[in-house]
Amino acid sequence: MSTPEHGLASKHTTGQVAAAWLRASAGPWLICEHCDTVHRGRALARGEEMCCVRCGALLQRYHALDAGGMLALVLTALLVFLIANVWPVVTLGLGTQQSSATLWGMILRMWSQGSEVIAVVAAATLFFFPLNKMLMLGWVLLFARDGRRAPGFVAIMRTLYHLQPWTMTEVFVLGALVSIVKARAYFDVQADPGIWAYGVLTFLITIFSGIDLRRLWDTTERRA
Amino acid sequence: MSGAPRAHELGIIGCHVCGLVCREPSVDDAACPRCGAALHRRKRDSIRRTWALLIAAFILYVPANVLPIMRTVSLGDIDDNTIISGVVELWVKGSPSLAVIVFTASIVVPMTKFLVLGTLLVTTQRGSNWALRQRARLYRAVEFIGYWSMLDVFVVALLTALVRFGFFSQVEPLTGVVFFGLTVILTMFASMSFDPRLMWDGPDHD
Numbered sequence: 001m002s003t004p005e006h007g008l009a010s011k012h013t014t015g016q017v018a019a020a021w022l023r024a025s026a027g028p029w030l031i032c033e034h035c036d037t038v039h040r041g042r043a044l045a046r047g048e049e050m051c052c053v054r055c056g057a058l059l060q061r062y063h064a065l066d067a068g069g070m071l072a073l074v075l076t077a078l079l080v081f082l083i084a085n086v087w088p089v090v091t092l093g094l095g096t097q098q099s100s101a102t103l104w105g106m107i108l109r110m111w112s113q114g115s116e117v118i119a120v121v122a123a124a125t126l127f128f129f130p131l132n133k134m135l136m137l138g139w140v141l142l143f144a145r146d147g148r149r150a151p152g153f154v155a156i157m158r159t160l161y162h163l164q165p166w167t168m169t170e171v172f173v174l175g176a177l178v179s180i181v182k183a184r185a186y187f188d189v190q191a192d193p194g195i196w197a198y199g200v201l202t203f204l205i206t207i208f209s210g211i212d213l214r215r216l217w218d219t220t221e222r223r224a
Numbered sequence: 225m226s227g228a229p230r231a232h233e234l235g236i237i238g239c240h241v242c243g244l245v246c247r248e249p250s251v252d253d254a255a256c257p258r259c260g261a262a263l264h265r266r267k268r269d270s271i272r273r274t275w276a277l278l279i280a281a282f283i284l285y286v287p288a289n290v291l292p293i294m295r296t297v298s299l300g301d302i303d304d305n306t307i308i309s310g311v312v313e314l315w316v317k318g319s320p321s322l323a324v325i326v327f328t329a330s331i332v333v334p335m336t337k338f339l340v341l342g343t344l345l346v347t348t349q350r351g352s353n354w355a356l357r358q359r360a361r362l363y364r365a366v367e368f369i370g371y372w373s374m375l376d377v378f379v380v381a382l383l384t385a386l387v388r389f390g391f392f393s394q395v396e397p398l399t400g401v402v403f404f405g406l407t408v409i410l411t412m413f414a415s416m417s418f419d420p421r422l423m424w425d426g427p428d429h430d
Contacts, residue, residue: 175378
């Protein structure tokens, strides 16, 4: 049977191709998010990735971490996040005067200086969204370790999906570096524990961004 | 082109939130049986929404560049900086490499987003088969780099919080930074509302 060009095929021929294709392949179905092409997933070897045959988008990747490992990562991130928020990020010195800033100091200052919109955006993308993400993920993983679904699993997983693009901690870290360089021309600049904690946090976030949380739907059991 | 079928040819649909694959529902407002998210074959009104958000973002991008984003007051001297003048100052007084990073995040990335999303919209509306794989890759790149444009906003915010030496030196945020922040958010919404699957649907679909 020939494979017709997609989009040009009549309903009949596509149906036949599809039926033949379905008989020939096994494994869970994966639909490419970017072009709607249907694939069959398979167990991947270490470091292996599976990409869409049509558009090249990533479909599946090997996961070295199980739920317990991810939970450890989330708890570490929470601790580092706490340090990053309590300690100041940078201190400036001018003569005998000193001035330092924490994340919340920055948010409140933007609010009082008339840039309320920026204050709200910063509070959401740098504090509330990342914090909620970590807490919700931690809660879900706590139960997922023994294959269970946490109370509120469905609502939490949906929220996590929607929050996903709206955390900007990495951007803030780069912004802090730029600020330090800009300020260095006029002031004595001293990096505080906050900036190191943010650096570690960025590293942890990079690991996280490679994790596909969707598999939690498959690895946890719904309780009737 | 490969022979792998597309979901609608098999009469199935994938949930965009949890990834569950189910039979294509006959009703319009069906929900995913596993996670309860609304199921639809394509994002709703994707092309129109993306155009609207992109144009709105572009309109806001004008004041974001023209208006100053930050004011430095030191010993009575007032110095207002726009995005571009901030980059130039960083180049001259600080470090050229960081100036390049800020220039990329604040100017190159937003402009690229406007151009790329605009191109994707026009070619998709025409049902063009031109460079499909490359266009798909462009879309993924735009989605990935989008939020890095917030860089300058956070720089202004942090400097405002840090430089508080009263008469000696003081930094204040100006309106340009608000416009810029809104531009970034709108372009993020624009790239999210674009449905790349439409590119592969050919000329017959909206």
